[in-house]
Amino acid sequence: MNTSSVMPYPARYWHMLADGRMQCDLCPRDCHLHEGQRGACFVRQRQGDQMILTTYGRSSGFCIDPIEKKPLNQFYPGSSVFSFGTAGCNLTCKFCQNWDISKSRDMDRLMDQASPEAIANAAVQHGCKSVAFTYNDPVIFAEYAMDVADACHARGVQTVAVTAGYMHDQPRRDFYAKMDAANVDLKAFTEDFYFKLTSAHLQPVLDTLSYLQHDTDVWLEITTLLIPGYNDSEAELSALCQWIKTELGPDVPLHFSAFHPDHKMPDVPATPPATLVRARQTALKAGLNYVYTGNVHNLEGDTTFCPACQTPLIERDWYLIKRYRLDAHGHCPDCGAAIAGRFDARCGHFGRQRIPIHMGGSTA
Template identity: 65%
Template sequence: MASTTFPDAAPGRHFRRLDDGRIECRVCPRLCKLHDGQRGLCFVRAAEGGEIVLTTYGRSSGFCVDPVEKKPLNHFLPGTPILSFGTAGCNLTCKFCQNWDISKARAFDRLQDQASPDAIAAAAEDLGCRSVAFTYNDPVIFLEYATDVADACRARGLKTVAVTAGYVEPAARADFFAHMYAANVDLKAFTEGFYKQLCTAALAPVLETLRYLKHETPVWLEITTLLIPGQNDSDDEVTALSDWIAETLGPDVPLHFSAFHPDYRMRDIPATPATTLSRARRIAQAAGLHHVYTGNVHDPEGGSTWCTGCGALLIERDWYDLGRWHLTPEGSCASCGTVLPGVFEAAPGTWGRKRLPVRLSA
């Protein structure tokens, strides 16, 4: 039955009907309990007719071809172009959101582009992209749209990437990531206090998502932590975060430390100094992590990939431009043969730092 309150909506998955007549959305740990006509905190999932509907199916806040390194993914098809898009809304309320004009949108004027899943996959193929990224806002909240796009991409030989905070319920998590080839999970901090005070969320479900991805799926996983001065950048917290990744996920999961810039509701905090990122990188390396990167700063050493066997430079990066490439076609160090974990092709892509906005038609 077509939606009347939300005329462009599509049927949702992962909900249950409660005895009091409300509908409980079971996509994320918020478990929003909604009366008919109400929206969840994410704004895009709503209750109607005894079920949850997705009100943003087929609508996007924009499309752009980016370098895959911008997701950031450094061990997944380096140098190749990726078609990126998002919708609107978010299931977190981060006061430091760097994409707040999209993720915090509460009106559909942000959703200017409309496209079917097959139109997106066809456009990515026509543009020479190797993959499609669900990004800008968290894709778990538009799970039904994202997974349909992923299926259309798979049919054309394209891979799909999720850029997510990992705040998702177990059943929805399994459904969503079954359609993904790679993910960058935003591990925002390593304390429950940070998640509660700055995101109105919880750390534990995110850690469970990371465990799940690493140990129960073939999805290639990388992690990003945005370091905010005075909030999550202490030596103790960086050490605890790095130790947990090394012990629970293993030393080969790439970790990106990214620089904060004042935005949204945290404009009174200064930008992260490059020295903070370099210090965090050293701490993580001392904890045993093999591939630790710095982001949002100009740091060729911290942005490049190095061999854990002989120390050779494997992939040289200057921002998003690739330089020297010292991998065999099989993805091993050309000097000592040590395998570099990740998803690689015989030669690097040449997309570089270009950013190409795209308009799609339905």
């Protein structure tokens, strides 16, 4: 594909400053741009008196995944999701697990091109329940993601944001008005961690979580990547879980996932499985109803239990659903308790497949 054929796309969320610079208003980084400069995300650029989104219509790749891989365990379990991302990121996480995509400044890495309508059509063609904006943070390609969401909804396809949740209020409202579900990375529960390891701040992420839970109908799940010695202390985990229960409620699913040495932290050891098990127990003791472990093989940590009677309701082996006992209304068949989430009458059976898709430069 000739990437130079992609026309510049006008971006939203900016204003001019008195000194002639342009301020990007998408996220709390508030980048100030001279002519030709790009923001810290590298994909939002000033051209004259407008801002453009350089990655509109371009992707680092498309793939069909199990929804549980996002991870979303209580959003149409077992269904398939049409996943894609672009390049760049508005955080600078030293522990990034997708750094080759999210930190890329090489636009030629974006080999696939597709219009919003083409993505929606492909999702329908492949029988996907939803489309996920993932691999890198969709906040930075918000205009593209929102247009894709409109096209998906027109075809009856749901939309999912996998994000760090780092954005300003107005774009947050616009963006999540188009989303059906979100998994937000709550990377730690201290400002020190956010500032030193991500070049960001904690409070805007907490604001996004509170907004999603209290002011939208978006189904919300949270992921925290546990890094040994950085954010896995009992005190921090207890504080994080108490905040979730108090501010968001006990029914928001929480996923603890395992770090592996990567990017700028190659000498930090991988997260021991025992740390995830301990974190899960801490969260359950704090009163959270749905707590999972990720990136490790742990059948109990993969399972959805009834919070009322503790019956195993959705038993998983990695991303494969082995047993599904919810009734057609999403209730426990033993005690009748309603299970938080979005459910069909029957679960999907996509399993643990991962199917790469080439869009072939499709624009329609």
